Amino acid sequence: MTGTLRYSFLGPEGTFTEAALTQMPGADRAQRVPASSVLAALSMVDEGDAEGAVVPIENSVEGGVTATLDAVSVTHRLQITAETLVPITFVLASAQPMELSEVTSVATHSHAWAQVRSWAQNVLPRVQYIPAPSTAAGAHSLRTSAPMADAAICAPLVAEQLGLHVIASGIEDFPGAVTRFVLVTKPGQVPSMTGADKTTVTIPLPEDRAGALMELLEHFATRGVNICRIESRPTGSAMGDYFFSMDLEGHIHEPRVADALAGIHRVSPAVRFLGSYPRADRKAQHVRPEVSEEAFDAATQWVASLTRRT
Incomplete structure (x- = not known):
């Protein structure tokens, strides 16, 4: 994708953050640049490698995203210029078809894990949780030679994009949850x-x-x-x-x-x-x-x- 702007976002491709980016002002002419973390996305703006960064700042279940709050408030001198809300729903996916009973480890972001914890305790009480930089990162790892876990908890879109097998869907503890994302730029008008x-x-x-x-x-x-x-x-x-x-x-x-x-x-x-x-x-x-x-x-x-x- 080419454009006159560069927007960094918490990657890789297929994250809820990328979905939020598509709703931001200027998204139709922006090149999307995935970053490995919130700090990396914001640093790209600080260093002039991107005109804006799209990052999560608040979730209706977990509250504030501390990495973003601390980075925007203390580490960086940046400005919020827009916000958007993205509905959040999760699936449990694997690289190859498998049953729930076969899943021994799951990779996902900490905020996603917090939103499916009750479901996991009831359905997969002995599963090992593996923290991932993002929900999409855990899903992408399933397609590598060294996957982080047996399965990943991610957005339905990334599971579809990667051709993953969906073991269970709609697994979030709070249906209707949303995450708030902000567009951050250098200080200006x-x-x-x-x-x-x-x-x-x-x-x-x-x-x-x-x-x-x-x-x-x-x-x-x-x-x-x-x-x-x-x-x-x-x-x-x-x-x-x-x-x-x-x-x-x-x-x-x-x-x-x-x-x-x-x-x-x-x-x-x-x-x-x-x-x-x-x-x-x-x-x-x-x-x-x-x-x-x-x-x-x-x-x-x-x-x-x-x-x-x-």
Whole structure:
């Protein structure tokens, strides 16, 4: 495939991440470049070998993908410009036809294993789990001279692409699960506001004391900014040092969001803005009248009218 853009993604071919890539802006003219890991995909953007990277960031069952959260928040200086949701379903596949009772080891990604763990305990209680870099990597290994395991847990598409034998299908513990993927680029222009947007930030806890987190959250609460995801992650610098990764409803161009982040910056100057972008579910946010753009404009004009008297 040729194109004017290069998008790296968690490979190899046939991963859920590649399926997510096809839904991203510019995908129709992008060359797909598989990477061996999330870090490798993001490093390609950092080093100029790709214009964007598509990586998983959150799963409806397992929560945040820590490798992505840590890499985007700490290791790299990048920006999220788009997101998409991909429904997740799994099959158990082997290179040659075999029965469930013959499977002694299974290879897949840790997040996939977490989503089929109950099924595996009930159906394959003695099976050995072999971690793989991705679901597709475990499947691809079945076609090599040294497969990682007897079978792989992967997407139906990659099993079909590789001509694998499907031993069992629909094995996920939570039917209807989805994974959220993001398109990450070098920092640049923020996508236009749509009215159904999301903003991602990371905020180091400025001081480890009672009430410190509440004081940060109050900046959002008093301005009507809803936090739709919050997770704590270690900074890696010292035991007890954490930052908070958050998704906010709204766009940096909205006065209420900008004002909240300005307040956060005063108490936690190391706050990082990771991007404002359209929500994948297109769910429009509800803005209370007192924190609307009109309310902020009216308040600004009122203060200006007072200062003109002095």
